[in-house]
Amino acid sequence: MRDLVEIGMGRTARKAYDLNDVEIVPSRRTRSSKVVSTAWQIDAYRFELPLVTHPSDAIVSPSSAVAIGELGGLGVLNAEGLWARHADAEGALAGLLRTAEKADDPTMLIRELQDLHAAPVRGELIAEAIKSVRESGVTVAARVSPQHAAELAPDLLAAGVELLVVQGTIVSAEHVSQEGEEPLNLKEFIADLDVPVIAGGVSDYRTAMHLMRTGAAGVIVGQGYTPGVTSTDRVLGIGVPMATALVDAAAARRDYLDETGGRYVHVLADGGITCSGDIAKAIACGADAVMLGSPLAAAAEAPGRGLYWTSAAAHPSLPRSRVASATDQEVDLKTLLLGPASDADGTINLFGALRRALAKTGYSDLKEFQKVEVTARV
Template sequence: DDPTVVVRLLQELHTAPIDPALLAEALRGVREAGVTVAARVSPQRARELTGHLLAAGVEILVVQGTIISAEHVSTEAAEPLNLKQFIAELDVPVVAGGVGDYRTAMHLMRTGAAGVLVGYGESLATTTDAVLGIGVPMATAIVDAAAARRDYLDETGGRYVHVIADGGIFGSGDIAKAIACGADAVMLGEQLAEAEEAPGGGLYWTPAAAHPSLPRSDVIGLGPSGLGRQSLDSVLFGPSDSPDGTVNLFGALRRAMAKTGYSDLKEFQRVGLTIRG
């Protein structure tokens, strides 16, 4: 009944030193499923962990924090991360974020990132706004990042950086709105955790839950949709027996596009928008 018990357990588990062999084994299991393997690191530990991740076969590296910049500073002896230099040394594409405005999005694009995360992963579990007072108005942030993408495309003569909405995605309607604002893709968290194949059995939390001194995520239980837990295929592609926008996410996106007269995602990014109070 006490949510802090689970958070304390996560904090304790994350104090254990990283075992490269165990990390490689876990990633090997993902790779054997025949999917693209991506891994997330924080800016603070990017240099420490990336070698192990690449050796294990990671194909996309995600450098993600609440807010990140192209260059970091540190009062410790370790050299802070220079993201542009770091990306230039790698042979795999790097996705970086989060960002919340035009200037930061442009800075990250200029580092050579293949994609930029907009937002910090706001979900039903996150408490970042309550703890730090930091929030991201996702519609404005996505529009700003899309403008940076356009200007960077002109600046470089054709280099396209993908804008990925990471936060505020609670249902299929939010996916449609994010794409309409200019996002190329969205990050899904609790939506996938709700599927019957999810290893957490319906529990969901973000990496910030395990922060050693300032956790910023609860561990939440997600209730079943419709008559029971849905398969991952149903969550993504339907059919749905739930009217709340948590099942058949991309069937709903296709329907939203059709209703507004679009059949192509890139065209849908230019759909007319209005603001409602």
């Protein structure tokens, strides 16, 4: 039963919960963390960690995508980002970092990103980036926006992309455009591809169900909310607390599984995850994997060198992300993901902590852990 509150005469709103509002309840059984699996498989692709990167140039370059893949996660290249627009993307980033060191006005960084993204997407550049990742042997994934998916997908697939991510602030199965524009029919688009597609973000049951019916292999829940970085809620007034959004999407997944007689669609949590406890709670609320952004900015391999932003920062007319420092420390990626940690704030050994959370509550794998009892602060 939905928890509705009256916000005025004749108007009610649903009460919703963020990850900070829920806690995991231990069971009567515990187990050794050595017999716990954090593996996750979508379509034919298996990963030892339920980790998908947010497609931000601040954390994913071809080399860091390889490093993430070798450690068991999935690095997602932004096929409309700097590596797709500039032959010397690292040089472009270096210029942004120099601006960050001396800029007093944070809007200078947004303007510089907008200028960098004014350069056209060049198919040969993103193909080169994809090739370098593919040659390493890790799974290759790339992100496109819904507006450019049909245009860019053929070249991406020809270059060797194995998983395609269609991601925007809001992605729906139905889009009404102005006269003369051909909207993306996501169902037809996915049906014509030979690779699995992950699409999002969504924030509610109905939209999640609609995306599942398009044939998507995975649905992204959330808009990549990052405290101090993203501003979708301030700019557009849009946002749903992540715990509730995940539980609703998981309900859509269950109903769609029944509707289709067994087709399982994965749920990916994107936003509101800043520490290892948030990862565990996202899985407990129904996520199959998490899309991490700012927590990965602390990695020495991250091209942003501690800065973080989302692709919405470069929007030409309505940016919805700042370029901000996401960390005051730098550690190697392996330590960040798998430990050991030397502090107690949950920002290092992210997936070692997830493994320990499963063990402490008596669960052996992620699917079982989705059944763990949770409480909510009222």
